[in-house]
Amino acid sequence: MSRTITIDPLTRIEGHARITLHLGPDGQVSDALFHVTQFRGFEKFVEGRPFHEMPSIMARICGICPVSHLVASAKACDELLAVRIPHTAIQLRRLMNIGQIVQSHALNFFHLSSPDLLLGFDSDPATRNIFGVLAKRPDLARDGIRLRQFGQQVIEWLGKERIHPAWIVAGGVSSPLTAAVRDRILAAIPEARQIAHRTMDWFKRSLENYREETRTFGNFPSLFLGLVGPDGELEHYDGRLRFVDATGEKVADGIENADYASVIGEAVEPWSYLKFPYYKPTGYPEGMYRVGPLARLNVCDRIGTPEADAELAEFRELGRGAVLSSFHYHFARLVEVIYGIEMIEQILNDPEILSTHVRAEAGPNARRGIGISEAPRGLLIHDYTIDEQGLMRGANLIIATGHNNLAMSRGILQVARRYVDGNNLKEGMLNRVEAVIRAFDPCLSCSTHAAGKMPMRIELFDADGRKVNEVMRQP
Amino acid sequence: MTPVPIPAGRVKTLKIDGRDVSGYENQTILEIARENNIHIPTLCNLEGLDDIGACRLCLVEIKGLARLLPACVTRVQEGMEVLTDTERLRRHRRMVIELLLSERNHVCAVCVSNGHCELQSLAQTLGVNHVHVPYRYPRMAVDATHGRFGVDHNRCILCTRCVRVCDQIEGAHTWDVAGRGVEAMIISDLKQDWGASATCTSCGKCVQVCPTGALFVKGKAVGEMTKQREFLPYLTLMREGEK
Numbered sequence: 021m022s023r024t025i026t027i028d029p030l031t032r033i034e035g036h037a038r039i040t041l042h043l044g045p046d047g048q049v050s051d052a053l054f055h056v057t058q059f060r061g062f063e064k065f066v067e068g069r070p071f072h073e074m075p076s077i078m079a080r081i082c083g084i085c086p087v088s089h090l091v092a093s094a095k096a097c098d099e100l101l102a103v104r105i106p107h108t109a110i111q112l113r114r115l116m117n118i119g120q121i122v123q124s125h126a127l128n129f130f131h132l133s134s135p136d137l138l139l140g141f142d143s144d145p146a147t148r149n150i151f152g153v154l155a156k157r158p159d160l161a162r163d164g165i166r167l168r169q170f171g172q173q174v175i176e177w178l179g180k181e182r183i184h185p186a187w188i189v190a191g192g193v194s195s196p197l198t199a200a201v202r203d204r205i206l207a208a209i210p211e212a213r214q215i216a217h218r219t220m221d222w223f224k225r226s227l228e229n230y231r232e233e234t235r236t237f238g239n240f241p242s243l244f245l246g247l248v249g250p251d252g253e254l255e256h257y258d259g260r261l262r263f264v265d266a267t268g269e270k271v272a273d274g275i276e277n278a279d280y281a282s283v284i285g286e287a288v289e290p291w292s293y294l295k296f297p298y299y300k301p302t303g304y305p306e307g308m309y310r311v312g313p314l315a316r317l318n319v320c321d322r323i324g325t326p327e328a329d330a331e332l333a334e335f336r337e338l339g340r341g342a343v344l345s346s347f348h349y350h351f352a353r354l355v356e357v358i359y360g361i362e363m364i365e366q367i368l369n370d371p372e373i374l375s376t377h378v379r380a381e382a383g384p385n386a387r388r389g390i391g392i393s394e395a396p397r398g399l400l401i402h403d404y405t406i407d408e409q410g411l412m413r414g415a416n417l418i419i420a421t422g423h424n425n426l427a428m429s430r431g432i433l434q435v436a437r438r439y440v441d442g443n444n445l446k447e448g449m450l451n452r453v454e455a456v457i458r459a460f461d462p463c464l465s466c467s468t469h470a471a472g473k474m475p476m477r478i479e480l481f482d483a484d485g486r487k488v489n490e491v492m493r494q495p
Numbered sequence: 496m497t498p499v500p501i502p503a504g505r506v507k508t509l510k511i512d513g514r515d516v517s518g519y520e521n522q523t524i525l526e527i528a529r530e531n532n533i534h535i536p537t538l539c540n541l542e543g544l545d546d547i548g549a550c551r552l553c554l555v556e557i558k559g560l561a562r563l564l565p566a567c568v569t570r571v572q573e574g575m576e577v578l579t580d581t582e583r584l585r586r587h588r589r590m591v592i593e594l595l596l597s598e599r600n601h602v603c604a605v606c607v608s609n610g611h612c613e614l615q616s617l618a619q620t621l622g623v624n625h626v627h628v629p630y631r632y633p634r635m636a637v638d639a640t641h642g643r644f645g646v647d648h649n650r651c652i653l654c655t656r657c658v659r660v661c662d663q664i665e666g667a668h669t670w671d672v673a674g675r676g677v678e679a680m681i682i683s684d685l686k687q688d689w690g691a692s693a694t695c696t697s698c699g700k701c702v703q704v705c706p707t708g709a710l711f712v713k714g715k716a717v718g719e720m721t722k723q724r725e726f727l728p729y730l731t732l733m734r735e736g737e738k
């Protein structure tokens with residue numbers, strides 16, 4: 021007889037998800053399914069729309085990281101225009117994309133994950149949130165708020181609107197950078213840099229305390245996928261696709277945008293709206309891979325900025341070959357924050373950064389455009405086709421949470437096997453399942469449940485679909 | 496008929512919102528109100544084009560009359576007492592906007608005219624924060640066959656400004672209205688692709704007068720479509736001068 025345990029909904033990840041754990045006849049967890057019910061219908065919604073609207077439409081549809089969708093979408097549109105956009109426009113898009121990565125990583129690390137790290141995974145759920153952190157370590161909470169603000173301000177000052185900036189457009193950006201904004205961002209860098217290093221040091225010092233989590237949090241061999249620059253350096257805006265295996269060996273490298281489908285296949289399962297991308301040469305589901313900060317640090321040869329490269333050296337010590345524990349997404353995120361701050365400074369000091377030549381104008385010159393960039397949570401692919409008038413005919417999107425779909429279920433299974441024992445569901449188990457998912461940082465809807473507890477329900481079904489047990493957790 | 500540069504006829508005196516005002520007998524309530532800085536919301540009206548009284552947004556109350564009259568096509572009369580801003584009118588105007596919003600697909604957040612749209616700003620100033628009638632969600636196409644412009648029927652409110660500017664100012668009469676009721680649509684020529692139109696001169700006047708994002712310049716990203724309408728009164732003035 022097999023039974024099903026359902027955890028629904030998750031707390032403190034962004035949005036709403038549902039997990040079912042399937043028990044085998046021996047009472048052990050035999051399968052874990054991570055259900056995603058978002059991301060549906062957008063293909064129909066965009067059909068027939070002028071492609072110039074796409075960046076803003078996509079930013080609205082996936083509201084968690086709008087800037088990343090603006091970037092990937094605008095890059096796909098550049099290909100539809102068949103233009104090479106001005107250097108300054110590329111730099112400005114890069115700048116906003118990095119602002120988004122810094123703010124998103126700060127949100128994940130401080131608001132969503134630090135309660136577990138600081139207060140313990142089994143501490144009272146009522147206080148295991150950012151307010152609990154504020155009470156215990158006000159300095160840390162304040163750092164988190166300030167760092168996130170820094171990233172948000174970069175976006176806001178550039179785009180003049182924080183949440184849905186329509187500043188990134190097909191062919192470039194809609195307005196140049198002013199000296200005043202450049203100087204304002206530069207002035208904010210020293211504080212952000214201090215916070216980033218302070219947090220990194222604290223995290224590394226406390227790594228010892230999470231030995232158990234490191235061992236059991238999605239710690240399994242898999243492939244990793246990310247963009248790398250021309251010299252194998254960390255890259256979030258442009259670059260080519262690279263896959264490495266669990267030993268850190270390159271298995272595919274230098275893959276161009278147009279060829280992404282030769283390495284990435286997409287499987288469909290009836291129980292999830294999210295598709296299941298896999299590494300094509302290995303097949304489904306064995307071709308499971310991970311994307312995001314952990315993957316990016318695993319695929320790159322070096323980072324390319326001095327402070328972050330120093331941290332990368334320590335990061336590499338965490339594994340032989342690739343770093344495999346999903347717990348180290350946290351580590352990787354902090355390294356990327358340090359890199360992001362260095363990069364922002366570098367870009368702002370580009371002598372051409374104030375150029376007013378920031379947009380290429382053209383009509384539809386190609387029928388298909390593919391835009392690929394790195395979002396905070398991982399690789400983002402926008403693949404558009406249009407008719408000769410420039411109206412959308414089709415869109416395919418592969419988002420970070422999709423790439424990680426197989427690995428996330430795998431990570432949940434690993435934790436559940438260890439913390440679930442038959443019908444015995446302890447609070448600590450629930451928290452760890454949640455924490456694994458949070459480590460992957462999936463983007464599930466527009467809401468962020470950073471504070472407080474949402475009700476959680478676990479249902480236990482037997483093989484005939486009858487509910488035999490149920491556990492509720494009130495907010 | 497607007498505008499009339501040298502209004503002829505007798506002078507009439509009347510009250511608008513309790514104020515004593517006067518105008519020539521061939522002038523409309525809307526014109527007199529504007530001359531006196533009394534604001535009446537409008538949509539289908541555009542200075543420089545003939546008025547048709549289609550949108551019913553400019554309705555006003557007239558003492559002694561049970562029904563409401565459109566200010567843009569109602570001539571002033573001696574002793575008239577006009578009210579332009581009563582609760583009844585505000586309710587009525589909100590309803591007009593709600594019906595317009597529900598009829599097609601006005602998705603402001605992803606519209607090229609976001610932030611520069613007359614329908615959107617009227618909804619804001621009239622306090623429409625909820626649409627009480629069910630949305631129709633019709634499936635409507637975008638015609639992007641023209642080299643420079645596009646028409647997105649999802650955003651059209653059938654004000655016919657485009658039809659009138661094309662006919663009365665440009666003299667091309669490319670645009671017209673086909674169908675009745677909810678089936679009504681603006682069409683180019685005999686319902687052909689705009690790009691295939693033999694009459695369109697590509698002057699772009701229709702795009703500039705369109706109050707929403709229905710007519711747009713191709714290549715605009717969301718929120719980038721701003722319209723220039725200053726040319727219209729100039730054009731009409733200059734033409735009057737030539738007569």
Ligand code: SF4
Binds near residue numbers: 650653654657704710
């Ligand atoms: S296209 Fe614009 S101007 Fe023409 S009727 Fe529709 S809303 Fe009015």
Ligand code: FES
Binds near residue numbers: 568
């Ligand atoms: S403005 Fe008078 S009816 Fe439209």
